[in-house]
Amino acid sequence: MSEAVELERPAVSDPSSNSQTIYQVIRRNGSVTAFDATKIKTALTKAFLAAEGETASGSHRVHDIVDGLADQVTTTLLKRAAPSHTLQIEDIQDQVELALMRSEHHKVARAYVLYREDRARERAKLDARKKSKKAGQPDLHVTLPDGSKRLLDIDRLATVIAEACGDLDGVSTAPIMEETRKNLYDGVTTGELALAPIMAARTLVEREPNYAFVSARLLLDKLRTEALSFVFDQPEQATQAEMGVRYATYFPAAITAGIKAGLIDPELSKFDLKKIAAAIKPERDLNFQYLGLQTLYDRYFLHVKGSRFELPQAFFMRVAMGLAIREIDREAKAIEFYDQLSTFVFMASTPTLFNAGTCRPQLSSCFLTTVPDDLDGIFKSVKDNALLAKYSGGLGNDWTPVRGLGAHIKGTNGQSQGVVPFLKVANDTAIAVNQGGKRKGAVCAYLETWHIDIEEFLDLRKNTGDDRRRTHDMNTANWVPDLFMERVMADAPWTLFSPDDTPDLHDLYGAKFKTAYEAYEAKANSGQITNFKTVRAVDLWRRMLTMLFETGHPWITFKDPCNIRSPQQHRGVVHSSNLCTEITLNTSADEVAVCNLGSINLLAHVTENGIDHDKLAKTVKTAMRMLDNVIDINFYTIPEARYSNMRHRPVGLGLMGFQDALQKLKIAYASSEAVAFADESMEAISFHAISASVDLAAERGRYESFDGSLWSKGTLPIDSLELLAKVRTEFDVDRSQRLDWDGLRERVQTTGMRNSNTMAIAPTATISNICGVSQSIEPAYRNLFVKSNMSGDFTVVNAALVRDLKERGLWDEVMISDLKYYDGSIGQIDRIPDDLKALYATAFELDSSWLIEAASRRQKWLDQAQSLNLYIANPSGKKLDDLYRLAWLRGLKTTYYLRSSAATHVEKSTLKGTDGRLNAVVNAPQAASPAPSPSPVTAPAPTPAPAVSNRPSGVIDAGAASDAITGGDVWGKACSLDDPDCEACQ
Structure with missing residues (x-):
């Protein structure tokens, strides 16, 4: 370490002392230099120049603002420096950024943030060059698909990693770059090179949930190379920043390539592709978490012999165009549909995503x-x-x-x-x-x-x-x-x-x-x-x-x-439900019932103050139009399905992200407040869905069999409760309501309905992964666990819990280790406060009667049913008897899986290595060493409780050697949650 440059600063004194003090700054490379407050003024001035141009340089207003902000930052820093009189360079820059934001100079703050990001990328490139030139370390070459070799472009690798970390808190390029380099060798293939940084980032998800976004962005780079090379028929690469320009030319070319391959309906080429391409928002590619993007990559994006040629925004636009193909102003509607899908406020069902815009548009679920x-x-x-x-x-x-x-x-x-x-x-x-x-x-x-x-x-x-x-x-x-x-x-x-x-x-x-x-x-x-x-x-x-x-x-x-x-x-008569127990439609020898599904992302429609009803109404209106379009566009494989669907036009609008919405509102699932929220949110969705169907009826006409239906009699779902109550000897269901149902009832009778059925809550197991929210109406399975599906094994960590633990200074290595030991449950971790334990209680810690009570409140608003899983940690005959009798008494139409308590466990040592299918063996337990000192994952907030685990001794700690996931015992033979062989979990 170099000698510190000592510089007395009479103008800046230690606030806790009357004596002059020398303050030092530790730079990123470990060197030490004297603190110089004039550099803060210089940085602020440059930021104003970048934001306001040369006019800022001679402005007295700017000069005064810079002086004031610099004094604020300096005062804050010197207080923070005591008693060591030492500052970190990152802390100085953070305080400058914070001062700009607090003073509401947002444009200038943005310029400063961008400057920092640019510098971070440059440093990453420089570090990579230096490491590659270490003594004895040979240059690395990449083996291309044709067998030829080229020198590894370490600068591009550093750029891609820096870009992936971009605007995310709590992440760093250094560990990804370091781990990536360990897995490279001379002659590495292009596929291995693309995979190496993804694998490196995935190992860090357990420590910081934002690495799930980093992993997705690194996968996105692999996909960009694959898609661009296929579409333009030559090796191509592009960074995310470059795609801001390239999407405009890539998208029409991708449509053409898909049509040529016989995968995309040629009718899509008749859209105004220039207008459509201009509406694509490339930045939305950054909104994926790894599980979501990997799922799309493996199962949804169109491909030719394994080569994907759809990027995420092209995929959403292809689906949107497919759903708008019979609209009058189909470009406008396609863009409207695209905006909903690509922002995750609504997501169509898997068959719709698979097949919309293709030559066989079987879109029904x-x-x-x-x-x-x-x-x-x-x-x-x-x-x-x-x-x-x-x-x-x-x-x-x-x-x-x-x-x-x-x-x-x-x-x-x-x-x-x-x-x-x-x-x-x-x-x-x-x-x-x-x-x-x-x-x-x-x-x-x-x-x-x-x-x-x-x-x-x-x-x-x-x-x-x-x-x-x-x-x-x-x-x-x-x-x-x-x-x-x-x-x-x-x-x-x-x-x-x-x-x-x-x-x-x-x-x-x-x-x-x-x-x-x-x-x-x-x-x-x-x-x-x-x-x-x-x-x-x-x-x-x-x-x-x-x-x-x-x-x-x-x-x-x-x-x-x-x-x-x-x-x-x-x-007719409802003789059964469907595969996932949410559809309740008539069947007969002449009619095969068909339902067309999609789900509202409830998390995207709540703020800390509750439901955003205006946004929800807008989303539901557009979503119902998409679902109604499915009926006319659909490719029917048997005539009985077409006959039934065209006569009755049923759709099933559902929801997902219910648990996330509760956690955003700080409401525990096992509470009367959660039951009330289930009631309020489902009433709002029901009201807007029925209203949207009335609007469609006014525009397009009533469904054929409307006359004689309960709708035609003014009997809405909330009213049909009374029909059930009349024939039940025992019936105990809440009937309260909040919205103007009388006005809507009159509209339904006068105008009619476009759809015989409007709502059904599906499991959403896969589309919720795409959107990065909790599944359907499910409580959280675990706060840290490994999810298995057809795309592999994925570390899943509850980001909301991590955020709250960080705020309380509780997120550290010991907490990660304890979460693994207790299989993602926080109930037995003494350091965690009771309010967080209640808010983040997992599915098997809840009394399942709360799930039934919430489901009963939803059921009163639904014209169909809901996929309701029930969870029991310690089952008994009496518990099951009481639970299912309660479901009947509360007026539920259906129930779904009964879940066991030990479906998938997190290995007690580490989640590093949970990439794809694992075949590791768990090491035998070793005696636990004393709890280590806290090693913060990010800078802690308030003073934390002591980072001491209350686990019993004899467990594998966070630093143990095994890198594995172990499957836990399943109670009885009940379906394992996220079983990759279970259709419901796909």
Whole structure:
């Protein structure tokens, strides 16, 4: 270290002393120099010149401002320097920046920030050059795809890394550059070179969540090279800054390349591509986190033989153009749709993102079918499943009409083997049609609780027994009538029938079902029906819950509320839900129900003061137009789907980011305030969605089957609660409301609706990853965990928690280690205050009754249903019984997965190395060393509690050698959260 240059500064004295003091500055290279306040004035003056031009140089106003700001900064710095009388160069620059912002010279502050960023990039380049010239270190060469070699452009690598760190707090180029260099060698391939900085940045996500953005931006550089080289048919590279200009020429070329490859609809070339390209915002490429962009890269961007040619904004614009293709002013609408998608305020469903603007625009998410009771009909249904699944449709099959085991077959004078063998065929078909490798084909089979095969149906997912009567891949769900729940409550008997003996039960619900069912019971008792079985209702209920406990299936869904509250009960019956239990639409031999999904990002519509209703209304209006357009644009693989969709025009607008919104509002999930917010937010979405459908009806006309619907009678979803209450012996649901429903009700009756159904809350497992928000209405799974999907394994850390811990000076190496040890839960970490423990409680720390209470408040506003997962950490028969009875009493239409508590654990040593698929082995535990001194990840705020872990001894600490993730035990055989083989998690 060089000698300090001592300089007495009589004009600047130590505020705590009357004596003169020498202050020193430690520079970035470790050298020490004397503090010189005139340099602060020089820096401020340069910033004003950069922002205001040469006129600022002779301005007395600017001179006075600079003097005042420089004095403020100097005073602050000297106070901070005591007692060591030493300053860091970064601290000086931070104080200058802060002074400019506080004095509201925002334009000047921006100029100063940009200057700092430029200097940081230059330093990174210089450091890289110096390191590359170290004695004994040879020049590195890159092997190009054609086998030739060129000298590694270390300057460009440093530029890309510096650009990726850009405007992000808490990140640094140095560790990324250092780790990247370790993984380079002479002759490294271009692919390895592109991957090295991404891998380096990913290892730092556990320490600082903003490295997830850095990793995404580094992946973006790889994608830019890939896409530009393909589109322009020659090796090309570009930085993000250069793409500000290049997008204008790249985008039309990408559309042309996609059309030439047979992937993009030639109609898109007829748009005004110059106008469209001018509307693209390249800076929005920077808004991705790594999980989101990697998911898009792997599964969504169009490619030719593995070469992606879509950049993110081109992808969103292609989707938007595809959705606007039949609009009158389609350029304007495409830009409007693009602005919503690319800013993540709304996201269309996966099939829409996959296929909009392509030559096969199958944009719908869900298809519901009823399987008839004849061989031709059964195998036609299996074929329909294959055709619908081929282009990314999720399937829900109603199998209740198929006769049960032992039923007479007139044509052969034999006995039926029941529904199970045909379910086995449907299961294998779903696996065979894997949607082009983008995601597994998936189907859910529904069976009513009175079907004589119900007990075999419950066993379908077991790993024991005759494998010919098992469906290991198919999802299953119970379609439960209210009468069964009443018998359970009363501990009464329940009779199982074959549908060929009781054909009308399938189409009946409510009081009519009860009358017919009791009449059939009387026939069975008198000997008129012989193929039946009587069981104790409670025993069957317990077995249903036991199978849910052991296998995660069949899910519990309720027939009567789905039908009694259905707006379309005048045109048929809801016989099942869909793959994810949020769709409740009529099906028949002539109609295959279709639903078109998209989700509002609730986080983007709340401020610290609550919901931004104006923004929400605008988003919902545009989103509903997009969803309605899907119906007309859609590529239908079977005529029954087209017939149904065009007549009734159902859509399903949902939401995601609910947990994030709660945390932004500082509301704990397990609280009455969260239940009230669920009510308020869903009421707002419902109001605006219905209103938007009325607006579309005024513009485009009512849907064909509107007359006779509940809508036409002025019965809105909130009103249909009373219809259910009339037939229920037990019903306890809140009916409060806030908005002007009377005015909207009048508009609905007068103008009509464009869509028979408007809302459904889907799981959003993948599109929420794209947007970087919490899944659907889910509570946080963990605050630090490893997420697995078809794109690999990803470290996920709750950035909001990290931000709050930083503010309280609690974010350090010990905290990271404790979070790993407790599997992302903070409940047992003594240092964390109780208010944060409540706010960031994870899914298995919550009483699931809170989830049901919140879901009940949403359900009253929904014309369809919601994908509601339930979480139990320490399950028991009584807990499950109480939970699902409560769901029925609170008027829920459906429930979804029952989640176990130990699905995926974070390795106790470190998350470094969680890049792609891991096959590491966990080291044996070692005795824990004494807790280390706090090593802040970023500069702490207020004085922290002592950084001492309260973990038991004998655990692997943060510095242990193993770099691995270990899978935890799954309770029973319930679906593991984020199971890459589970369709619902994709």
